[in-house]
Amino acid sequence: MNALRVAFVTETYPPEVNGVATTTQQFVEGLRGRGHDVALIRPRQAADAPTAGPRAPQPPGALRQHLLPGLAIPRYPQLRMGLPAVGRLLRLWQHQRPDVVHVATEGPLGWSALRAARRLGLPVSADFRTNFSAYSAHYGIGWLQHPITAYLRGFHNACGCTLVPTEALRQQLELQGFERLHVVPRGVDTQRFAPAHRSDALRATWGAGPDDLVLGCVGRLAAEKNLGVALQAYEQIRRLQPRARLVLVGDGPQQAALQAACPTAVMTGVQRGAALAAHYASFDLFLFPSQTETFGNATLEALASGLPIVAFQHAAAGQLLRHGHDGLLAPLDDSPRFVGLAMQAAGDAALRHRLAAQARRTATPLGWDSVVQGFEARLRQVAGQVQQPQQQPTAAAVAAGHPAHASTSPCHTPPL
Structure with a gap:
């Protein structure tokens, strides 16, 4: 099949x-590995060389x-968001x-790309990756939940196709008026994340x-990661x-607040690559108390690392895990049940061993190759839609959830 020319727009990219x-x-490199011409459009990061830019020479084979231009995100100075750039993208x-054009994030740069x-008249697909409306409740701006949802609905309904990572999220967004939603899951590198990377030397530190x-x-x-529940579980387990x-x-x-609340907790900072894999594999029980994830x-x-998992029945855990088979799942908003399941797993080595063995089996078929193949198929289908140059949707229309001249072409290909 012919290679696609893909403009991939994102406000965040490694080393973030x-x-x-x-x-x-993973999606960018997966597309390139399948022979497609990918142009990555993102904000400049602190690690980027001053001379890097659209006109800078790049070595053969480089992305x-x-x-x-971009700005640091409040509370997350190590992360940046893009600035409006409609004119530059038009040129x-x-x-x-x-x-x-594939838009991975819905910030100012993503909005500029859509416009x-x-x-x-370029075909556009997009990802729904971050549960902004759920996050708002953790930062004292819960009153913005409805306007944020309206903005996101307008943004995504102006695209030819929106990709979501789970069927549960697809159904949730559909009830909120989002259109042309399709599930493309996430993958994992089962070679990098594996039980073999366990390190007694690391555990000793x-x-x-x-x-x-x-x-x-x-x-x-x-705050949105709900780590206070993990601390509660830890304190109960330490009593035994x-x-x-x-x-x-x-x-x-x-x-700082978590360290003050639990001085005995070990804070390792950010880990990457092989070091991150070794940290996972050196745990005995993985706690995932977040209830705001899209995936x-x-x-x-953690599954690929062969870990027993305690999580809420939500996002990837709710889609991939079977309670008592390869993990333990608490109902949403039931923190006492989460703590109780963590205590159950902590006190039963045989249960942990059984869950761990099955966790690895669950992860084995979830490699990135098949995921990227499904993503590629969606891009091909969106690229094949007939587009006409249109007046861009106004900000007011998007805020209302009804962008002017929104695309109504459905994605007709069968589920992947």
Whole structure:
């Protein structure tokens, strides 16, 4: 089949550390590995060389990138968001017209990409990756939930297709008026994340011996991750197993508060690559108390690492795990049940061993190759839609959830 020219627009990308950056890189590199011409459009990061930019020479085979201005995100200075760039994108795509524009994030740069693409009549697909409306309740701006949902609905309904990671999220968004939704799940590198990377030497740095129980959490140390529930579980478990350890991998605005609330917790900071894989594999029990994920890549990484998991019945955990088979699932908003399940797993080594063995089996078929293939098929289908240059939707129309001239072409291909 013919290669696609894909303009891939995202406000976050490695070396930034978050689930969106990680999965975006997997899709970009997966498309390139399948022979497609991908141009990555993202904000300039602090690590980027000053001379890098749209006109800078790039070595043969390197990912073609267009770096645009950005600003640090409040409370997350290590992350950046793009600035409005409609004019620059119009000039870029008039000169190098892509077959399809894929928008991974709905911030100012993503909004600019949607406007520019619609003005040029370019097909657009998008990801729904972050549960902004759920996050708002954790930052004292719950009153913005409805306007945020209206904005997102207008944004995504102006696209030819919106990709979501789980069937449950597809159904939830459909009830809120989102259109043309299709499930493309996430994958995991089952070679990188594997039980074989367990390290007694690493565990020793945490103060844990070979037979001591280590509880692990991986992700941003932020209010929306609900880590207070993990601390409650740890404190209950320590009453029965005083040598148990809790290891929190990541950083974020709640780091100091969490350390103050639980001085015995081990804070490792952000880990990447082989070091991250070793941290996962060196845990004995994985706690994932978040209830705001659209997916939750950490669930997949923990599964591949052969860990018993305690989570809420939500997002990736709710889709992939079977309670008592490869994990333990608490109903949403039932924190006492979550704590009780963590205590049950902590006190039953045979249960942990059985869940761990099945967790690895569950993860084995979830490699990235098949996921990227499904993503590619959706892009081909959207790229094949007949587009006409249109007046871009107004900000007022999007805020109302009814962008002017919104595309009504459905995605007709069968589910992948």
